[in-house]
Amino acid sequence: MxxxxxxxxxxxxxxxxxxxxxxxxxxxxxxxxxxxxxxxxxxxxxxxxxxxxxxxxxxxxxxxxxxxxxxxxxxxxxxxxxxxxxxxxxxxxxxxxxxxxxxxxxxxxxSEGRLMLQMFSAFAEFERNRIRERTMEGQARARAEGKRVGRPEATATTDKVLRYKAQGLSQSKVAAATGFSLPTVKRHWNKGIEVS
Known part of the structure; x- marks a missing residue:
């Protein structure tokens, strides 16, 4: 010491x-x-x-x-x-x-302490890679089963934006009325409209 x-x-x-x-x-x-x-x-x-x-x-x-x-x-x-x-x-x-x-x-x-840390580091890296592999395998399996992968869609946000849009409000007025940020309103503005 x-x-x-x-x-x-x-x-x-x-x-x-x-x-x-x-x-x-x-x-x-x-x-x-x-x-x-x-x-x-x-x-x-x-x-x-x-x-x-x-x-x-x-x-x-x-x-x-x-x-x-x-x-x-x-x-x-x-x-x-x-x-x-x-x-x-x-x-x-x-x-x-x-x-x-x-x-x-x-x-x-x-020197023993540093060696031990290097070993821990190698094990931690191995574990991180295993977690990543398991996550990717799980996502691939979910896709194969037809399940949606990722964040759920914010359908309630889209519905609210489209409701105000249908009333003729501009994007900035929809943002003010809903409390959503303008980028959020823009992101949901054309959702639900099929593009042919």
């Missing part, structure tokens, strides 16, 4: 959740972290790490070479595997030791 300062980063997705359990688990693992070095935020996991306000401030203004950053789980460091890899590389380049408690090798900056 480095002799520098130790920070903890805790994240939850919704305001109903709390980061208290994450911090408790980190401290129970033997990391004594001063309260002013605990960074917590509520932000969706789909947001890239460096776009999260508290995390960005931590990386850009608080962490220095020799410091360690502890997280309970690897997914706290990014929205997906690629983002996690990018975040870890950025921390290591800064001289910060990233530590994730859910991994057998906690120090992600060590």
């Amino acid at each position: 480095s002799s520098g300062r130790i920070f903890a980063y805790c994240r939850v997705s919704t305001s109903e959740q709390t980061t208290d359990n994450q911090l408790l688990a980190i401290r129970s693992a033997g990391y004594e972290i001063q309260q002013n070095r605990v960074i917590s935020e509520t932000v969706s996991g789909s947001v890239p790490a460096i776009e999260r306000e508290a995390f960005k401030t931590l990386v850009e203004h608080k962490l220095e070479a020799g410091d360690s950053l502890v997280v309970l789980k690897l997914d706290r460091l990014g929205r997906d595997n690629i983002d996690v890899q990018h975040t870890i590389s950025m921390l290591i380049e800064k001289g910060v030791t990233p530590i994730s408690l859910d991994l057998p090798i906690k120090d992600l900056g060590s």
Whole structure:
């Protein structure tokens, strides 16, 4: 473990959740972290790490070479595997030791840690490809069975637009009357009319 300062980063997705359990688990693992070095935020996991306000401030203004950053789980460091890899590389380049408690090798900056991350990355890529293949197979099967694939058509929107159009309203007046945006009105303007 480095002799520098130790920070903890805790994240939850919704305001109903709390980061208290994450911090408790980190401290129970033997990391004594001063309260002013605990960074917590509520932000969706789909947001890239460096776009999260508290995390960005931590990386850009608080962490220095020799410091360690502890997280309970690897997914706290990014929205997906690629983002996690990018975040870890950025921390290591800064001289910060990233530590994730859910991994057998906690120090992600060590050569063993990097090797493990590369293996995780390969597995994640394999899983992404399998999901993509299954999705495409499912869509092909649905098409073969004559089912519609994709978003359902907004028939209620079309009906409303065409009703106002039949009353002689212009596209902009239909938009004002329905509350739809002008591009939405334009998209539905000629639907339902068969083109021969």
